Amino acid sequence: MIANEKIKAAEVQVTGVNGEDLGIMSTKEALQMAKELDVDLVCLSLASSPPPCQLVSRTDFKQQKVKENAKNRKAEKGPKVKEVRLSAFIEDHDYETKKHQAERILQAGDVVELTVRLEKKESQEAKRLVEELVRDLAHCGKQEKGIQVSGKQVVAVVLPL
Known part of the structure; x- marks a missing residue:
């Protein structure tokens, strides 16, 4: 100024x-x-x-x-990447809590990394859960890339709007 x-x-x-x-x-x-x-x-x-x-x-x-x-x-620093961890079989209330947590992070201007740790053969449930969460967060963020399914975890990165 x-x-x-x-x-x-x-x-x-x-x-x-x-x-x-x-x-x-x-x-x-x-x-x-x-x-x-x-x-x-x-x-x-x-x-x-x-x-x-x-x-x-x-x-x-x-x-x-x-x-x-x-x-x-x-x-100058740019947005921080904050991780929100979930399990593949999550209760409705816990899901809502994680969703609100991710919304707060996105509204603060930071990037959210949704991570589901896998145990046994639950990759399909984990992917479905992450897809649902990305859809629910569409009003305050957009998905950066596709959902990455590796051997031990399912990851999606959501950028703030």
Whole structure:
């Protein structure tokens, strides 16, 4: 974010502290007004001419900058992959609990890996269970690839929407 003296444009479109439109004025006038009101002049976008700027209280500006930095750091790291383990023969209530857990993870923006550990010959039941769970999670996530059936487990990866 560009603020105060760092704004290089000759004229700016100014919005007041309470959201009222103050019109187009020179940057010097806008900075003078910001000083009088003891607030910061913050440039919202450099894409248009004159650039839209807003008068923002100093504490709000600092909090907004901290939130933006945290958001950028999270975006750089990328989404986490979180595993939800199930068994092939699962009770209805446990299934619902795991489904809600996966929904929460997807809504937080992370990737869910649904894993069913196999015992004996239950790969068909496990695959059917994972297919059903992927269908139930379709409103908040989409399946990355097909369901992978290996010797000891059945895995599906669901990406957030």
